[in-house]
Amino acid sequence: MEKKQTNKAQFSIDTRAAVLTQALPYIQQYHNKIIVIKYGGNAMLSEELKLAVMGDITLLAQIGIKPVLVHGGGPEVTELMERTGKKPVFEDGLRVTDKETIDLVQMALAGKVNKDLVNSIHLQGGKALGLCGIDGHMIIAKQRSKKLGFVGEIADVNPQPIRDVLDKGYIPVISTVGCDDAGNIYNINADTAAEHIAGALGVTALIMMTDTPGILRRQDDPASLIQELTVSQANQLIREGVISGGMIPKANCCMNAIRREVERVFILDGRVAHSILLEILTDEGVGTMFR
Numbered sequence: 001m002e003k004k005q006t007n008k009a010q011f012s013i014d015t016r017a018a019v020l021t022q023a024l025p026y027i028q029q030y031h032n033k034i035i036v037i038k039y040g041g042n043a044m045l046s047e048e049l050k051l052a053v054m055g056d057i058t059l060l061a062q063i064g065i066k067p068v069l070v071h072g073g074g075p076e077v078t079e080l081m082e083r084t085g086k087k088p089v090f091e092d093g094l095r096v097t098d099k100e101t102i103d104l105v106q107m108a109l110a111g112k113v114n115k116d117l118v119n120s121i122h123l124q125g126g127k128a129l130g131l132c133g134i135d136g137h138m139i140i141a142k143q144r145s146k147k148l149g150f151v152g153e154i155a156d157v158n159p160q161p162i163r164d165v166l167d168k169g170y171i172p173v174i175s176t177v178g179c180d181d182a183g184n185i186y187n188i189n190a191d192t193a194a195e196h197i198a199g200a201l202g203v204t205a206l207i208m209m210t211d212t213p214g215i216l217r218r219q220d221d222p223a224s225l226i227q228e229l230t231v232s233q234a235n236q237l238i239r240e241g242v243i244s245g246g247m248i249p250k251a252n253c254c255m256n257a258i259r260r261e262v263e264r265v266f267i268l269d270g271r272v273a274h275s276i277l278l279e280i281l282t283d284e285g286v287g288t289m290f291r
Contacts, residue, residue: 019282022281022282022283023281023282026280026281026282027063027064027065027281030060030064030065030204030205030280031063031064031065032064032065032066033065033066033203033204033205034066034067034068034166034201034202034203034204035060035065035066035067035068035203035204035205035206035207035280036067036068036070036194036197036198036201036203036205036206036207037057037067037068037069037070037206037207037209037276038070038071038072038190038191038193038194038206038207038208038209039053039069039070039071039072039117039209039270040071040072040073040074040190040209046271049270049271049273050117050120051120051123051124052273052274053209053270053276054117054120054121054123054124054126055124056274056276056277057069057121057124057126057171057276058121058124058125058126058171059277060276060277060280061126061127061171062125062126065280066166067171068162068166068171068172068174068197068201068203069117069121069128069171069172069173069174070174070176070190070193070194070197071109071113071114071117071173071174071175071176071190072109072176072189072190072191073108073109073113073175073190074095076108076109076112076113077095077104077105077108077109079108080104080107080108081101081104084104086100086101086104091147091148093246093249094144094148094151094189095148095151095187096147096148096149096151097148097149097150097151097186097187098149098150099149099150101149101150101187102149102150102185102186102187105150105177105187106132106177106185109132109175109176109177110130110132110134110175110177113175114130114131114132114173114174114175115130117130117173118130118173121171121173126171127169127170127171128170128171128172128173129165129168129170129171129172129173130173130175131161131162131165131172131173131174131175132174132175132176132177133174133175133176133177133178133179133188133193134177134178134179134185135161136158136160136161137158137179138157138158138159138161138162138174138178139152139154139157139158139176139177139178139179139188139193139196139197140154140155140156140157140158140178140179140180140181141153141154141155141178141179141180141186141188142155142180142186143180143184143186150184150185150186150187151186151187152178152180152186152187152188154178154188154192154193154196155180157196157197157199157200158200159197159200159201162174162197162201163201174193174197176188176189176190176193176194178193189249191208191249191250191253192253194206194208194253194257195253195254195256195257195260196260198257198260198262198265199256199257199260199261199262202261202262203262203263204262204263204264205262205263205264205265205266205280206254206257206262206264206265206266207265207266207268207276207279207280208250208253208254208265208266208267208268209268209269209270209275209276210250210267210268210269210270211269211270211271212247212267212269213225213269213272213286213287214226214227214267214268214269214286214287214288215229215234215237215242215243215247215251215267215288217242219244225287225288226288227285227287227288227289228288228289228291229288229289229290229291230290230291231255231258231259231290234251234254234255234290235255237251238251250267251267251290254267254290255290257290258290258291263291264289264290264291265289265290265291266279266285266287266288266289266290267287267288267290268286268287269286269287272286275287
């Protein structure tokens with residue numbers, strides 16, 4: 001009995017040592033490099049998983065990587081709208097945003113969601129500073145269409161406020177509201193914002209955390225996960241209908257980031273604990289990588 005326990009303990013030690021050894025070249029590869037992590041939507045709804053993700057981001061910062069967290073928060077916006085008696089309306093998957101709604105968007109994203117994430121990072125032992133696209137006029141936007149109201153299209157990104165926060169040793173946590181030169185505030189799609197921010201910063205990697213395992217060859221079959229794609233292969237999968245529905249704009253953001261000279265872009269399942277560490281610091285990975 002004692003021998004079996006010893007063997008089991010030794011196996012556990014060997015396994016942990018192997019994992020740490022495997023991580024070393026990746027830590028060296030990403031050391032002092034910026035990684036943008038987009039986190040939002042349904043992947044944020046579990047408090048336990050949220051703390052795990054913030055712990056992973058804190059760990060990356062503490063081993064010499066520079067994470068930048070870009071977040072959405074559609075469910076929180078919807079909840080706030082319903083609490084104030086305002087019914088959410090969507091057109092082509094985008095929230096119709098009148099003047100009252102953009103005030104609620106700003107309250108939810110730049111206020112509660114942003115500060116909750118900052119606080120979660122601090123609870124994990126990290127240092128974070130909350131920003132939104134209005135700060136330093138980081139995200140300059142223009143109106144996407146009149147029927148959508150204050151839904152913005154990104155015209156320019158000023159990465160200097162993000163670099164300033166990184167240089168002070170903090171993890172920037174960015175909510176995706178933008179502004180124009182006239183002072184109008186716009187609701188910005190978080191995937192699009194992450195893509196533009198990653199490109200403006202010239203980052204090594206962009207991680208898109210969502211509520212799916214990645215790009216699947218057969219819908220609803222996690223075993224059919226496609227682990228690696230080029231831009232041309234992804235376009236072919238769109239033409240074939242393999243990438244369809246809500247995954248098309250997400251895949252387009254990934255491809256646009258590659259065109260903006262981001263080296264690698266990953267779609268990861270935010271519902272899987274420690275998926276960031278598994279993708280960045282191990283050989284196998286757990287999501288889909290665009291290159």
